[in-house]
Amino acid sequence: MKKNDQEITLLNSDNVSNKDIEKNNYKTTNVNILLNRVRLDKKRTFKKRFIFSIFLVTVISSLIVYFVI
Template sequence: MKRSDREINLLDISQTEHRSTRSNKIKTTDVNILLNRVRMTKKIELKKRVIFLASLLLGVILISIFTLI
């Protein structure tokens, strides 16, 4: 067996702690993902509004037809 030149010091964990805290502090977000999410929510809201207005209009039409009969 070959002996490795590097010694692993298990008691010195300061480097790993430093790396983990550094990686936790750096958080990036992709702007395109955020813009796509905004577009998707706008589309969903528009669909909900159209469905609501169509059902409301249908209800008003049905009520007016039944009152005229």
């Protein structure tokens, strides 16, 4: 009779430990990865703004040259 009781308690303890393991499995992201992503995003936006500004200056200067001459 004792063996049956012992098996039940062992099974119950396994279930509890499995639940604890599942709760502790959080997805974490490395902070360095996030910071690198922010840096890359900043570089991209700077490049886009720079290219757009050069394009805008070129268009405006070409229009000025066209209408003045």
